[in-house]
Amino acid sequence: MTVTSMDLLLWARGPGFEAAVVIFTLGMVWRLIEIFSLGRKPDLSLPRERAGASGLNTVFRRFLFPPGMLRRAPVTYLGGYVFHIGFGIVLLFFIPHIELARGVVGFGWPGLPTPVVDLVAVITMVTLVVMLVSRITDPAKRLISTVEDYLTWALTLAPLLTGYLAYHHLLLPYQTMLAVHILAAELLLVAMPFTKLIHFVTVFPARWYNGDLFGHKGVPS
Amino acid sequence: MSASLERGVALFKEAIDAPIASFFSSCVHCGLCAEACEFYVDTGDPKYTPIHKLDPLKRLWRQEYTLVGRIAKALGLSRPITDAELAEWSELVYDSCTLCARCSMVCPVGNDIAYMVRKMREGMAVAGHAPEGLIFATTRTINVGSPMGVSIDTVKAQIRHQEKETGETIPLDRVGVDYMVLLSSMEVVNYPEYLGALAKIFKQAGVTWTLSSDGFEATNSGIQIGVSDLAREIVQRVVDAAEKLKVKGVVSPECGHAYTALRWEGPNLIGRPYPFEVVHIVELLDRLRQEGRLRTSGKTDTPLTFHDPCQLVRRGGVIDQPRNLLREVAGDFRDVADRGVMNWCCGGGGGVSTNDRAEPLRLAAFRQKKEQLDAAGVSTLVTACANCRVVMEEALEAYHMEHVQVLGLTELVAEHLAQAEEARKAA
Numbered sequence: 001m002t003v004t005s006m007d008l009l010l011w012a013r014g015p016g017f018e019a020a021v022v023i024f025t026l027g028m029v030w031r032l033i034e035i036f037s038l039g040r041k042p043d044l045s046l047p048r049e050r051a052g053a054s055g056l057n058t059v060f061r062r063f064l065f066p067p068g069m070l071r072r073a074p075v076t077y078l079g080g081y082v083f084h085i086g087f088g089i090v091l092l093f094f095i096p097h098i099e100l101a102r103g104v105v106g107f108g109w110p111g112l113p114t115p116v117v118d119l120v121a122v123i124t125m126v127t128l129v130v131m132l133v134s135r136i137t138d139p140a141k142r143l144i145s146t147v148e149d150y151l152t153w154a155l156t157l158a159p160l161l162t163g164y165l166a167y168h169h170l171l172l173p174y175q176t177m178l179a180v181h182i183l184a185a186e187l188l189l190v191a192m193p194f195t196k197l198i199h200f201v202t203v204f205p206a207r208w209y210n211g212d213l214f215g216h217k218g219v220p221s
Numbered sequence: 222m223s224a225s226l227e228r229g230v231a232l233f234k235e236a237i238d239a240p241i242a243s244f245f246s247s248c249v250h251c252g253l254c255a256e257a258c259e260f261y262v263d264t265g266d267p268k269y270t271p272i273h274k275l276d277p278l279k280r281l282w283r284q285e286y287t288l289v290g291r292i293a294k295a296l297g298l299s300r301p302i303t304d305a306e307l308a309e310w311s312e313l314v315y316d317s318c319t320l321c322a323r324c325s326m327v328c329p330v331g332n333d334i335a336y337m338v339r340k341m342r343e344g345m346a347v348a349g350h351a352p353e354g355l356i357f358a359t360t361r362t363i364n365v366g367s368p369m370g371v372s373i374d375t376v377k378a379q380i381r382h383q384e385k386e387t388g389e390t391i392p393l394d395r396v397g398v399d400y401m402v403l404l405s406s407m408e409v410v411n412y413p414e415y416l417g418a419l420a421k422i423f424k425q426a427g428v429t430w431t432l433s434s435d436g437f438e439a440t441n442s443g444i445q446i447g448v449s450d451l452a453r454e455i456v457q458r459v460v461d462a463a464e465k466l467k468v469k470g471v472v473s474p475e476c477g478h479a480y481t482a483l484r485w486e487g488p489n490l491i492g493r494p495y496p497f498e499v500v501h502i503v504e505l506l507d508r509l510r511q512e513g514r515l516r517t518s519g520k521t522d523t524p525l526t527f528h529d530p531c532q533l534v535r536r537g538g539v540i541d542q543p544r545n546l547l548r549e550v551a552g553d554f555r556d557v558a559d560r561g562v563m564n565w566c567c568g569g570g571g572g573v574s575t576n577d578r579a580e581p582l583r584l585a586a587f588r589q590k591k592e593q594l595d596a597a598g599v600s601t602l603v604t605a606c607a608n609c610r611v612v613m614e615e616a617l618e619a620y621h622m623e624h625v626q627v628l629g630l631t632e633l634v635a636e637h638l639a640q641a642e643e644a645r646k647a648a
Binding site for chain 1: 237238239240241242243244246247248249250251252253255256257261262265267268270272273286287288289325326327328329330331332333336484485486487488489492493494495498534535536537538540558559562563
């Protein structure tokens, strides 16, 4: 039996997609239980109140540059912003993606013109390459990097790259590349709960705890 | 696995709570913590990247508290923690971290790295990987009463000396007064004029106070080394003394870590809130200023800047008070760029100054501070922590900057205290 590109596409769109969503959902629930079931001890010291010093404040404040830091690590900061915003735009405002969402959740939203998304995708991929170079050349980043960092980098780039290639009908026949693209996205989804990619959710409790620990002492962090 | 290593690993496991699991889960290895850490910035050595200092703790978290990690462990795919590894990490956890928490302020996902290093030290100490200097300081605090071996007799001698110098009375063991005042042995030995300054200030402000012969030492190396039962014993002394003297409050001296130990860690160590308040002396002085009870006259013309002690400001929340007081007494106050909660550490906090083997690294980590001083163009540096003060004086000497004078804020305020007569007239 030979697997045709149509078989692959059908599997990716059907059972593959369902499996990825189930693994992602169960994985996320499991990991969040793992984290929060550890609990924490109550703090018996008398708290100090100060406006702007709380868990919620820090959740929002950490979207900004801390004073003096942009100058010290411009590549990391700018790369971080450009990548996250770019990835978000491509994921959420590419019209076929919105149509997919409409099929799953029952509603859609306005998209961006495809040439705009196309440009954003290129910028995002270039940024990822810059970030990889920075990871390899910056001594601190290089030391703390593990196989997981390079693996998640590849898993993040893969849907962007295959999507770009599929749209431009490059390298493989469109239908095959589209199937590869969907599979790449599913792989990313499956990896999310079990790798550092989980930060897309845990960043909120982590920042909240930070702000709460500092906030207890009246320090806006 | 040796028994001590087993106990150490058990404490690592115990230390991991929901905040730490959130922090480790979220870390993307972006390296920004390194850019905030003076040990990395001033040496360029990547091993001083703050999150790297937690590597054994993070691996243990993964092995014990995550699904993938547990599977890997069961399959024999993960590396267990060894004594050799912890011995290597001792330098990273104790010598190259002052618990200053500057990294905790910048981590984009919100990791409170200093919180984790503090907790990791508990396991490190029990596993036998704490530095000699800190062990010695802690033992002396337990046995003699202070990390520098200062006994109550030394304190009494300094009391008599300061009474003679200032003509004021320095009360000892007086019951029912407003505040019980604590000292750091650094002050007793190197800056006894702090006591004289307090006597003058409290007299003008009408604050009743006392020292206690049962508990005079405020610093707590038990916390810095990470041994909670010793830390508890040291805090308990202060609590017992304060309860015996029935004071309304306890005044933490010009020392950052002492304040953290008493104000924030103490109640958690003894397992109950205090029946008295704990204030840092700078906090109290600013309160007295606001109430109009502390009056100053004249300002110093000397250009000066302020060094924020990490544990007082970033880790303590006493942020505006030092500058409120400086505005009263300094005519030419020149603030630095990275200040307040983003200040650079002196390099000797968190027990680093009592850890002899860390000295070369501590001096290297002073470069940020030196650059701040150069930029401010001042030769007077005011601070509110006797440990910062000693550390910076030593570093200034090493950097051939002996012309820079380091002053305690309390003494500076006392020097500009309005004369008693003027104070009466104003009232």
